[in-house]
Amino acid sequence: MQGERRQRGRGSRAWIACGLFVLAACGDAPDVGELDVVYATPAERLEIRAIRAGETLGGLLEAEIGFTQQQAVLMAFREQASPRRVRANTEVTLRWLGDEEELRGIDVALNPDETVRLTRSGPNWLSELVPTPVFTDTVYFAGEIDNSLWYSLVQNERLAAMPVNDRSLLVDHLDRVFQWQLDFSRQVQRGDYYRVAFERNFRPDGSMRSGHILAAEFVNVGTSFHAIWFDGNDDGKGSYYDLEGNSVRRSFLLKPLEFRRISSRFNPNRRHPVLNRIRAHRGVDYSADTGTPIMATANGVVTKRGPNGGLGNAVEIRHARGWVTRYGHLSRFARGISVGSRVAQGEVIGYVGMTGLATGPHLHYEMIVNGRHVDPLSVDIPAGEPVPSESRGVWSEQMRPRLAMLDLLPGPGLERLARSTDDGASPSPQRP
Numbered sequence: 001m002q003g004e005r006r007q008r009g010r011g012s013r014a015w016i017a018c019g020l021f022v023l024a025a026c027g028d029a030p031d032v033g034e035l036d037v038v039y040a041t042p043a044e045r046l047e048i049r050a051i052r053a054g055e056t057l058g059g060l061l062e063a064e065i066g067f068t069q070q071q072a073v074l075m076a077f078r079e080q081a082s083p084r085r086v087r088a089n090t091e092v093t094l095r096w097l098g099d100e101e102e103l104r105g106i107d108v109a110l111n112p113d114e115t116v117r118l119t120r121s122g123p124n125w126l127s128e129l130v131p132t133p134v135f136t137d138t139v140y141f142a143g144e145i146d147n148s149l150w151y152s153l154v155q156n157e158r159l160a161a162m163p164v165n166d167r168s169l170l171v172d173h174l175d176r177v178f179q180w181q182l183d184f185s186r187q188v189q190r191g192d193y194y195r196v197a198f199e200r201n202f203r204p205d206g207s208m209r210s211g212h213i214l215a216a217e218f219v220n221v222g223t224s225f226h227a228i229w230f231d232g233n234d235d236g237k238g239s240y241y242d243l244e245g246n247s248v249r250r251s252f253l254l255k256p257l258e259f260r261r262i263s264s265r266f267n268p269n270r271r272h273p274v275l276n277r278i279r280a281h282r283g284v285d286y287s288a289d290t291g292t293p294i295m296a297t298a299n300g301v302v303t304k305r306g307p308n309g310g311l312g313n314a315v316e317i318r319h320a321r322g323w324v325t326r327y328g329h330l331s332r333f334a335r336g337i338s339v340g341s342r343v344a345q346g347e348v349i350g351y352v353g354m355t356g357l358a359t360g361p362h363l364h365y366e367m368i369v370n371g372r373h374v375d376p377l378s379v380d381i382p383a384g385e386p387v388p389s390e391s392r393g394v395w396s397e398q399m400r401p402r403l404a405m406l407d408l409l410p411g412p413g414l415e416r417l418a419r420s421t422d423d424g425a426s427p428s429p430q431r432p
């Protein structure tokens with residue numbers, strides 16, 4: 001696998017050497033894509049089959065192990081899941097015991113995070129639901145923008161070992177962190193560059209389960225923006241700050257959905273598309289597919305959840321300092337969201353739909369300040385809280401090594417140097 005990566009483009013060997021270092025820095029995690037480390041013991045021979053379209057789990061098992069054993073295996077499997085839930089392309093791993101050709105176990109990957117493990121015990125089969133193992137590493141990457149941030153990240157050779165889908169997810173992560181400083185879809189210029197340290201959890205097949213940015217720098221037309229993750233209480237509810245400890249966030253997200261088209265703006269004199277009469281549009285409509293997750297734009301408490309006239313299924317959240325947000329036309333509510341629930345900024349509260357008075361699936365979003373509707377696209381959103389004074393000491397202790405992670409990545413000048421050097425020393429990042 002490493003040999004394969006080295007073959008890509010000799011001219012950029014220095015870059016690839018960095019990429020290899022980055023992914024080899026995982027410590028105890030296996031290299032991306034290696035299944036054997038996780039499942040195999042030396043005496044086992046693994047046979048991996050994928051269920052074909054039109055085939056059933058029962059059909060596959062019968063072909064492999066015969067009708068009698070198939071019945072026993074399915075009986076054990078049903079203790080964990082219905083065999084009918086198993087769809088085409090599901091991976092089924094048959095574990096044979098060495099040369100004896102005795103089947104000792106079967107793993108069925110139910111979904112990316114759960115596997116049904118079946119083990120033979122005399123004439124019977126036992127089953128258990130095991131979580132697909134997750135590994136953690138830190139990926140360091142830097143790059144210069146030629147066209148767009150998306151294009152630059154997807155093409156970044158440093159990330160060559162990461163699935164393309166996951167590389168494009170990094171754009172969402174950067175957009176979420178820098179949304180209040182920069183509009184990546186409009187402001188990014190050729191020659192801008194970024195340096196990022198990203199901690200990710202990934203599965204044995206190399207796909208990312210989750211991740212977050214530890215430190216990032218984005219330089220836009222010569223102006224540098226930093227975002228350093230800091231979790232003073234160590235409860236996972238940290239935030240991002242600039243080098244002075246000021247929040248890079250504001251108290252509200254700019255939008256309750258990942259980037260979507262705005263289909264109707266705040267307008268006191270709009271002709272309503274369903275009612276066909278003038279009726280103030282006191283919010284913003286975001287057109288999006290049914291089922292798109294909707295996020296709470298700020299921390300708060302749910303004050304309404306349910307059908308609400310023309311808004312259809314709606315959620316209302318009360319926030320600090322007299323602010324209220326309202327989300328309408330939902331197809332369904334997220335699990336655990338009820339009146340009185342505390343929600344965090346960015347938490348999914350429901351899903352886009354077209355309940356109530358709506359001609360197509362969209363989210364209707366309102367902001368109310370001290371009882372008065374405001375335009376979410378132009379209102380001046382309060383700044384986020386800086387690092388609290390009692391945490392300043394811990395902050396500066398943690399901020400310096402995080403920033404150092406970035407300083408070990410090449411800036412734009414060094415990138416050019418790395419590209420022109422065919423061999424020899426490359427500016428590899430080191431773990432601090």
Ligand SMILES: [Zn+2]
Binds near residue numbers: 264
């Ligand atoms: Zn609307």
